[in-house]
Amino acid sequence: MSPSPARFALTFVAGLIATSNVLAVPSADPCAKISGQPFVVPSDALACLKSFPFNRTLQDNVMTVVSGVFDFFTFEDWYFTSPPPFQESTSNIPAQLTKIKRTTYKTDYDFNRDLYDFTTQLNDGHTRYFPNCYTTFQNLLPAPVVTLEENGVQNVFIVPDLVEFIPLLGTAFTSFFDKIGFNWQRLAGAKVLEIEGVDAYAYADKIASTASGNYLDHGVRVNSVFSSYRISANDFSQRFGDIAGPAFPDKDTLTMKIIAVNSTKAETVKIPFLANYLGSPFTDKASFWDANCAANEETNGVDLRSSASLRGQVKRAKAEIVDKDPGSAVGLPGPFIPNLPPASGNSGVIKSFILPGNKTGVMFVGSFGGDFNLFQTDTVASIQKFKQSGVTRLIIDLTNNGGGFVCLGQFLHQYLAGAKIGYPGFQTTSRANPLAQKILASDIALGNNDFITFYSSDNWAFLNDTQMPLGFNYNDPSVSFKINGRNDPESIRFHDICTPFSVPVPDDPPFDLSNVVIVGNADCASTCAMFSTLMFERHQTKIAIFGGKPGLPMEYKGMAGNQVLEWSDLDTEIKTAGVKDDPLAPPDLLVNSNMRHNWRIAWSFLNENNPIAYQSERPQFRFPYTKDTYNNPQNLWLFAESKLFP
Numbered sequence: 001m002s003p004s005p006a007r008f009a010l011t012f013v014a015g016l017i018a019t020s021n022v023l024a025v026p027s028a029d030p031c032a033k034i035s036g037q038p039f040v041v042p043s044d045a046l047a048c049l050k051s052f053p054f055n056r057t058l059q060d061n062v063m064t065v066v067s068g069v070f071d072f073f074t075f076e077d078w079y080f081t082s083p084p085p086f087q088e089s090t091s092n093i094p095a096q097l098t099k100i101k102r103t104t105y106k107t108d109y110d111f112n113r114d115l116y117d118f119t120t121q122l123n124d125g126h127t128r129y130f131p132n133c134y135t136t137f138q139n140l141l142p143a144p145v146v147t148l149e150e151n152g153v154q155n156v157f158i159v160p161d162l163v164e165f166i167p168l169l170g171t172a173f174t175s176f177f178d179k180i181g182f183n184w185q186r187l188a189g190a191k192v193l194e195i196e197g198v199d200a201y202a203y204a205d206k207i208a209s210t211a212s213g214n215y216l217d218h219g220v221r222v223n224s225v226f227s228s229y230r231i232s233a234n235d236f237s238q239r240f241g242d243i244a245g246p247a248f249p250d251k252d253t254l255t256m257k258i259i260a261v262n263s264t265k266a267e268t269v270k271i272p273f274l275a276n277y278l279g280s281p282f283t284d285k286a287s288f289w290d291a292n293c294a295a296n297e298e299t300n301g302v303d304l305r306s307s308a309s310l311r312g313q314v315k316r317a318k319a320e321i322v323d324k325d326p327g328s329a330v331g332l333p334g335p336f337i338p339n340l341p342p343a344s345g346n347s348g349v350i351k352s353f354i355l356p357g358n359k360t361g362v363m364f365v366g367s368f369g370g371d372f373n374l375f376q377t378d379t380v381a382s383i384q385k386f387k388q389s390g391v392t393r394l395i396i397d398l399t400n401n402g403g404g405f406v407c408l409g410q411f412l413h414q415y416l417a418g419a420k421i422g423y424p425g426f427q428t429t430s431r432a433n434p435l436a437q438k439i440l441a442s443d444i445a446l447g448n449n450d451f452i453t454f455y456s457s458d459n460w461a462f463l464n465d466t467q468m469p470l471g472f473n474y475n476d477p478s479v480s481f482k483i484n485g486r487n488d489p490e491s492i493r494f495h496d497i498c499t500p501f502s503v504p505v506p507d508d509p510p511f512d513l514s515n516v517v518i519v520g521n522a523d524c525a526s527t528c529a530m531f532s533t534l535m536f537e538r539h540q541t542k543i544a545i546f547g548g549k550p551g552l553p554m555e556y557k558g559m560a561g562n563q564v565l566e567w568s569d570l571d572t573e574i575k576t577a578g579v580k581d582d583p584l585a586p587p588d589l590l591v592n593s594n595m596r597h598n599w600r601i602a603w604s605f606l607n608e609n610n611p612i613a614y615q616s617e618r619p620q621f622r623f624p625y626t627k628d629t630y631n632n633p634q635n636l637w638l639f640a641e642s643k644l645f646p
């Protein structure tokens with residue numbers, strides 16, 4: 001057992017918690033106790049969340065909406081037996097929903113948490129229940145972890161840049177640890193042997209199975225438990241990872257067995273979490289409920305037939321995941337931000353650079369969201385600059401790209417492949433369930449168009465890329481489809497309409513496509529997964545994936561659905577079609593929650609009976625992260641250049 005510092009810290013924290021329990025006046029209002037504080041002890045946060053009684057009316061309301069949404073979820077029937085290698089996600093969704101509907105819970109939190117965990121473990125980032133009331137406290141550990149290779153061997157480590165990274169959370173965070181005398185700084189770069197009494201990689205697997213969600217492939221989820229770089233809010237950022245930044249204040253501490261840098265001895269350290277409040281201001285229980293839990297103007301949909309002002313433009317399809325990992329405010333520490341001159345404006349989600357020697361350009365595409373037109377003009381500016389500088393090879397970094405506009409994925413693919421390739425996307429379908437049939441029939445009867453609905457036919461094109469005429473019913477007759485022995489009637493197959501884009505697209509590829517490569521951590525979701533699948537399936541683009549669990553195979557992409565509808569989007573479709581009174585239509589939600597779902601399938605080019613979500617595709621290259629690359633995009637690109645363009 002170790003020398004004193006860790007043990008001192010451990011005893012001290014335990015002592016402090018005990019003392020505060022003794023001193024705490026048992027409060028009738030556990031929310032009042034923590035109001036106005038950005039960071040609080042997790043068990044205090046949990047006490048506030050658990051102070052709202054279980055309410056059968058709210059449970060019935062939420063479950064009616066959630067069950068109604070699942071009728072539209074494209075993969076519901078696929079889950080009965082998820083195809084390999086995705087078996088881990090297999091679930092009898094209707095049976096699980098019935099069970100949750102019939103359970104009597106201790107508190108409203110417990111009900112919401114059970115439903116949250118159930119949808120999270122479906123591992124489809126498009127299809128999740130978010131109780132905004134209860135995702136208000138994010139637990140943060142001053143010891144995010146990564147898997148790194150050192151001398152040919154991979155191990156889990158506490159991030160080596162800990163001392164640069166943690167202070168970016170501000171003194172409101174760090175002063176707590178100063179006050180209790182917990183020296184987190186000395187943990188920087190420590191080797192982690194065990195977490196919570198099990199092997200560090202086994203713990204990573206456990207979090208990947210139970211808490212990470214979002215990605216069907218287990219191997220891909222393993223990468224999201226670790227810390228990594230990303231673009232967030234248009235800036236370089238460092239993600240905590242799901243081990244050190246879980247979405248709920250479940251634990252006050254995390255116990256690790258580590259070997260500190262410059263030590264050879266293993267020691268056990270109990271590291272305190274601190275919960276970061278991310279919700280709206282409150283002073284007590286009642287105002288916490290009003291601010292975070294009661295349904296608000298954005299919870300449910302609206303009838304757009306009556307909102308003339310909203311009819312400004314065609315609705316744009318989105319496909320993205322919701323990453324609740326904190327620290328959209330936490331940047332990447334300065335020393336690790338690329339210092340090459342930018343190759344374009346770099347003010348949006350794309351950061352472009354030219355590597356020394358002027359042979360290789362890099363586009364770090366942090367998402368397909370943000371400003372729809374800026375994404376396109378930044379692409380043009382980057383590629384022009386690359387061409388002017390004599391660049392002939394392109395690295396596209398898709399690390400932690402959570403998706404965005406469906407048409408921006410198609411845009412980037414077509415820009416790189418040249419307009420001559422024609423339609424740049426996939427065949428797609430939605431489910432033709434009885435309510436979907438009624439919505440579309442009613443839209444047709446009312447003359448609703450693509451300015452106010454996603455269901456109306458003028459949103460889509462036939463497979464010959466002619467826009468469907470307004471009033472065409474693509475759900476009637478429906479197309480029969482059978483999966484896992486169940487009949488799952490669908491729409492006819494159709495194409496997205498993304499062209500013309502906002503900028504001219506070159507007829508021919510700007511670079512020889514064999515000189516375009518993709519790098520990333522496979523946490524590439526939604527539109528990102530569609531883009532990388534287009535590149536892989538149509539051009540055999542080389543993909544290099546970093547990280548993951550040593551020895552465990554992984555896919556190169558995460559969640560590859562197609563268009564996502566939030567609950568409010570689906571409810572808007574229902575209301576705008578005038579069918580809210582139909583017995584099949586779910587009621588308005590009474591609480592501030594969201595049940596989003598994957599509304600359309602993208603079918604693989606390689607097997608048009610298989611959704612790309614279930615088309616197992618592995619990267620041609622796997623590399624471990626090292627202490628020089630895990631948080632340093634520029635170092636990673638230089639490494640990739642040397643390996644992929646030998």
Ligand SMILES: *[C@@H]1O[C@H](CO)[C@@H](O)[C@H](O)[C@H]1NC(C)=O
Nearest residue numbers: 053054055056057058590591
């Ligand atoms: C349960 O919630 C409903 C809807 O908000 C409310 O009207 C009712 O008073 C609540 N019941 C209890 C026992 O709090």
Ligand SMILES: *[C@@H]1O[C@H](CO)[C@@H](O)[C@H](O)[C@H]1NC(C)=O
Nearest residue numbers: 185186187188189260261262
């Ligand atoms: C480890 O030892 C080296 C050499 O003495 C020193 O420069 C470094 O700061 C030490 N690191 C830690 C975390 O103590």
Ligand SMILES: *[C@@H]1O[C@H](CO)[C@@H](O)[C@H](O)[C@H]1NC(C)=O
Nearest residue numbers: 354356357358359388389390
């Ligand atoms: C790369 O391009 C820059 C700017 O055009 C130029 O200053 C530099 O000399 C070039 N480097 C090489 C190795 O060609």
Ligand SMILES: *[C@@H]1O[C@H](CO)[C@@H](O)[C@H](O)[C@H]1NC(C)=O
Nearest residue numbers: 461462463464465466467468
């Ligand atoms: C495209 O396909 C649709 C549906 O099959 C058909 O009605 C239409 O005439 C076709 N358009 C062209 C230009 O071929």
